Amino acid sequence: MHDTLLRVSGINAGTEDKPILHDIDLAVGAGETHVLMGPNGAGKSTLGRVIMGDPAYQVNSGTIEFGGEDITDEAADKRSLAGIFLSYQAPVEVPGVPLYSYLRTITQKRPELKMTARKFRARVGEIADQLDMSGSFLTRELNVGFSGGEKKKIEMLQLLLLRPKLAILDETDSGLDVDALSVVSRGIEAYRADCGGALLVITHNTRILERLSVDRTHVMVQGRLVAEGPASLIDDIDAHGFEQFERANASGGDRA
Amino acid sequence: MAESASGTLVLERVNTPPAQTWNHLRANDITLTVPVVSRKGDVYFALPRLFESIECGMGGAVTDWIESQASDARYVEVRAGEKREEPIIAESDTGIMVRAGAEATIVVCAPTGGPAQGTTAALVRIIAERGAQVHVLEFVCGDTEQHLESVGIVAGEDARVDVRQFFLGAGTTAAGLAVALDGNRARLDLSCRYLARDNDVLDINHVIRQRGRNTRCDVHESGVLDGHARKALRATIDLVHGSSGSEGAELENVLVLSDDVTNKTMPVILCDEDDVAGNHGASIGSVAPEQIQYLQDRGLTLEEAEQLYVRALFDEALICAPTSETRKAVLARATEILGSETASDLVEGLDLAEKSGPFATTEV
Incomplete structure (x- = not known):
């Protein structure tokens, strides 16, 4: 493994009245691609949100380190500026804020990305071309009235613009048609090629992984990481589903 | 219009909607004290009488006051079929005739700059004849103590009017807009964006009268309130008898950033016709x-x-x-x-x- 970029150690977390994640240990090296798979309701998205620092979830024990720093108690904006990016499964609509104003503001917040407005517009134009997006998107309100595929493209646009060290892609492939999936996959490839950042891809669909070189695969069932293995584990899941892991987890629970 | 006062006049209960609510809610109107300067002996160019019948958003009392205080009125005519590239800058008392099939952009910009001014005002009346396209842009961005802006528009058959209002100024802003969609298939698209903060007062009255058949109006107000700002919006869509096939929609989104803000929204849909549709929606909150x-x-x-x-x-x-x-x-x-x-x-x-x-x- 390369230098560890993200280290999640013994995390127990959940909402106020419901524990969701149990004893999660996960390490992602700089530049690595990890895949987190599991059946619906396993807690995959929750893990992504806990890493991002969503206050809707409480961390009851354990630590999260990023780049060697303990960020367990840091707010989401600090984690973002440190280099973590969470791509939403269902990007939020923000009426009243045009995409241009938003992109410009979040870019200018990062000293390493500060640039003149002229260069910024050129950069956004390049990325929009890469993602087959029309420039007219920029004057529209953030995610308002966009189709599911367009919203995911806007997430990819932000990913390529912000160049994070770690991108957590939460079911970015869900609800996409073949063409949109192809464009989003291109965006992910471009991120890997241009930024060399690490990826934690949360999915239960293997299509989006076809173009990626996966370093490690993790399987989550009922809030626990029950298996970890090389990229070949994805093929195994593709062929046999999650049942084997659910059974193993259930028997483990029985034993406990 | 910005004048130093030699006297004052109280404009009581202006900017009123066609249908009012309980007085104790204090949402029906605004009362303003304005300066009065004698114009005795001045030679005054009045607008053609055709403009006198146009309903303006802030009401007759404000129209009378601005007419009495304006040093002159200005009349602009855009010839039939002409596409006027250069915007028409509307000042204190302006009447604009956009003839059939013509297109024009009209800009109303409240005075700005320099030390804080007392009272400023603008009165703009527009006639859009058959098939005309009129784009109206209103900007209130100054630091005047109070600004009054009263606009009235009459749209003929197949005329298209779009109005974009930006109320971003400090102090008190009272603005009224009345649009009469008199002609069949006349259309209005109104966007109103506003910001009120500190101790700003913002009082808006929108009145859309849909008289022609198959007319359309789409009204969207949205803004941000902060500090101790007080804002009132009265928005009325009046589907008049005979306006069959017409549709009107109004939507407001208010973003409140402070607990000390006062926001009053008074949407009204009046209907005296069967085959029409009127919609209203609002979201108010942080x-x-x-x-x-x-x-x-x-x-x-x-x-x-x-x-x-x-x-x-x-x-x-x-x-x-x-x-x-x-x-x-x-x-x-x-x-x-x-x-x-x-x-x-x-x-x-x-x-x-x-x-x-x-x-x-x-x-x-």
Whole structure:
């Protein structure tokens, strides 16, 4: 493994009245691609949100380190500026804020990305071309009235613009048609090629992984990481589903 | 119009909607004290009498006062079929006739700059004849003590009117807009964006009378309230007898950033016709938690996330500002509120600095 970029150690977390994640240990090296798979309701998205620092979830024990720093108690904006990016499964609509104003503001917040407005517009134009997006998107309100595929493209646009060290892609492939999936996959490839950042891809669909070189695969069932293995584990899941892991987890629970 | 007062007049209960609610709610109107200067002996050019019958948003008392105080009235006519490229700048008392099939852009920009002024006002009456296209842009960005803006528009058959209002100024702003969609298939698209903060008072009255058949109106108001600002919006869609097949929709989104804000919204749909549709919707509140979370996940603090909404108002106003004067006015206000760095970024981002004229030399 390369230098560890993200280290999640013994995390127990959940909402106020419901524990969701149990004893999660996960390490992602700089530049690595990890895949987190599991059946619906396993807690995959929750893990992504806990890493991002969503206050809707409480961390009851354990630590999260990023780049060697303990960020367990840091707010989401600090984690973002440190280099973590969470791509939403269902990007939020923000009426009243045009995409241009938003992109410009979040870019200018990062000293390493500060640039003149002229260069910024050129950069956004390049990325929009890469993602087959029309420039007219920029004057529209953030995610308002966009189709599911367009919203995911806007997430990819932000990913390529912000160049994070770690991108957590939460079911970015869900609800996409073949063409949109192809464009989003291109965006992910471009991120890997241009930024060399690490990826934690949360999915239960293997299509989006076809173009990626996966370093490690993790399987989550009922809030626990029950298996970890090389990229070949994805093929195994593709062929046999999650049942084997659910059974193993259930028997483990029985034993406990 | 900005005058030093030699006397004052109380304009009681102006900016009223066609149908009112309980008085104790204090949402029906606004009372303003305005200066009065004697014009005795002045030679005054009055508008053609045709304009006298146009309903203006703030009502007859405000029309009378502005007419009595304006040093002159200005009449502009756009000839039939002409597409006028240069915007018409509407001042204190202006009447504009856009003849059949013509197209024109009309800009109303409240006076700005210099030390805080007392009272300013604008009265604009527009007639859009059959098939005319009229684009109206209103900018209130100044630091006057109070600004009154009363606009009346009559749209004939197949006329298309779009109005974009930006109420971003300090002090008291009272603005009324009345649009009569008299002709069949006449259409209005109204967008009103506003910002009120500190102790600002913003009082808006929108009255849309749909008289022709198959007319359409689409009204969208949205803005940000902060500090101790007080805002009232009265929006009336009046589907008059005979307007069969017409549709009117009104929607307001208010973003409240402070607990001390007073927001009053009074939407009314009047209907005296069977085959019509009137819709109204409103959302009032602070930024939704999931929106805040999304913005924080991209590196913004709560305060920065809220400021983004304010920046967005100025971004849009600058995009829409068609003249160097209006851009200067918007930018001056943006500098005051967002700071010079952000204001400078707004200009650079829109590539305005490259444009010729006074704007290019504006210090930011």
